[in-house]
């Protein structure tokens with residue numbers, strides 16, 4: 001590797017957690033700090049594979065569950081050469097969802113184990129930082145357009161959240177946590193406000209969440225620029 005490489009930064013979370021909003025703000029902030037940055041998102045609905053996925057998510061077509069899982073993964077793999085090229089050019093990539101969504105959403109369906117779901121994504125470029133935006137399904141369901149696409153029910157999102165929590169126990173991944181939103185019912189308070197030691201102190205405001213995300217990202221960008229890119233789950 002000749003020069004400094006860019007960082008691979010991923011934002012994850014349940015639907016409507018604010019990932020896209022924060023990715024856009026982070027790209028702007030990095031650029032304003034003199035760090036080249038671009039946003040990518042998965043699924044990337046612009047490719048041929050992405051269009052199959054999009055039609056499935058919009059409930060215009062049906063796909064067998066294993067098949068759509070592999071399509072989501074293929075959609076990431078088809079973008080790997082471009083991702084590596086940009087990272088080698090020193091461009092920081094801010095990615096809206098990645099393999100963790102792939103595993104969390106499919107393994108929330110009956111009959112899917114975590115290991116089977118992870119396998120197709122083993123060896124993808126490993127994120128230097130994965131930030132998880134935690135939002136209760138109740139609050140998510142109150143945000144714009146929730147319910148239009150497949151998977152957008154509170155029951156399913158709750159199952160997805162549990163799968164994410166399991167994935168976050170994997171210390172081989174550089175997780176950072178953001179806790180958004182206040183608990184609505186006292187009984188759920190412990191669950192939804194629980195955060196591990198390594199916490200981003202995020203409030204519900206877009207600006208406050210952004211500040212935390214930007215701080216962690218700038219640290220990561222500086223730290224990894226001379227380090228080799230890793231391989232996920234290897």
Ligand SMILES: Nc1ncnc2c1ncn2[C@@H]1O[C@H](COP(=O)(O)OP(=O)(O)OP(=O)(O)O)[C@@H](O)[C@H]1O
Pocket residue numbers: 013014015016017018019020021022143144180204205206209
């Ligand atoms: N911190 C926040 N507080 C209140 N509303 C927010 C916050 N962040 C984002 N929103 C709003 O919530 C909605 C969903 O935001 P956004 O599209 O960024 O989420 P997302 O996680 O990318 O959603 P999805 O994964 O479902 O596409 C938007 O209407 C956005 O303006």
Ligand SMILES: Cc1cn([C@H]2C[C@H](O)[C@@H](COP(=O)(O)O)O2)c(=O)[nH]c1=O
Pocket residue numbers: 015042043057072073097098099101102103105106150151152
């Ligand atoms: C990457 C990925 C995503 N999904 C799910 C998660 C969401 O419900 C949709 C994508 O919605 P967005 O508004 O475009 O973020 O797809 C999934 O099931 N598997 C995946 O790998």
